[in-house]
Amino acid sequence: MPPRTDAPEFHCETLAIVGVGLMGAAIAREARRQGAAAHIVGLGRDPARLAAARHSGVIDEALTSPEGLRNVGLAVICTPVDRIEADVRSLLVSGGGPRLITDAGSVKAAITRNLRDVPRFVGAHPLAGSEKRGHEHAHEVQLQDRVCVVTPEESTPSDMVDEIRAFWTALGMRVLVMPADDHDAILARTSHLPHLAAYALASLLEGNDIPFAATGFRDSTRIAASDPKLWSSILMLNRDAVRSALAAYRRTLDAADALLQSGGERELTALLAEAQQARLRLEPPAKPGVASGPR
Secondary structure (H helix, E strand, C coil): CCCCCCCCCCCEEEEEEECCCHHHHHHHHHHHHCCCEEEEEEECCCHHHHHHHHHCCCCCEEECCHHHCCCCCEEEECCCCCCHHHHHHHHHHCCCCCCEEEECCCCCHHHHHHCCCCCCECEEEECCCCCCCCHHHHHHCCCCCCEEEEECCCCCCHHHHHHHHHHHHHCCCEEEECCHHHHHHHHHHHHHHHHHHHHHHHCCCCHHHHHHCCHHHHHHHHHHHCCHHHHHHHHHHCHHHHHHHHHHHHHHHHHHHHHHHHCCHHHHHHHHHHHHHHHHCCCCCCCCCCCCCCC
């Protein structure tokens, strides 16, 4: 599904970021840079971290309780996936709450399903991030030209969907709208399983191996430096789709193992060549007259 480019312009007087960590700070920084909000409030649990984010200019105001939120046009929940539902509901306790609420969670179906009774919530997932943590690394997160998936329910009013699309578009993202289940199946293959595989590969490393762990191993396991608690929550919340992707991955490994056992070098080469072609499709086409880099 190609991204739509007809989203209206977005601006709100007060934007609330719930969870001013890596992604929350990246979203706040880009919203400020693009003029999407006049005032940015950060809501979180750690006063010291919030004060640091405010001091660095990521947010204008720091709160540790949603009761202090006033006249918020949009709240973006950027907390771990196992806290998103509770954090959304906490915003409603204080009275009116934000006019609209979205999130940045990597799993959508369970969250969207559990929040069906909150009509002002429209789920989203900006496909950007880093294995690092904290607002101080937010400048390393690239939102411009990245995909953001928006996952409304069938009953979600179209004007709300348009406004959430407009927000992410204002941050320079390419917005796709799709069912939450479709999102989770795709992300299981393209994000969740790769993280699990990276953790598994990293776990094979023994002490004597470290001097020999060069570029290939480091590239393949970079995301295994991510927060284990964060990723165990993601994997568990999307477990059915992850297990389906894991079964397909296991079949490929089993096929390679069988070829190694039988000495089927030609067939193994074909299997690797097919995977190579799939990987090459991720690369942008070379510009005319531009030579490829060293190999």
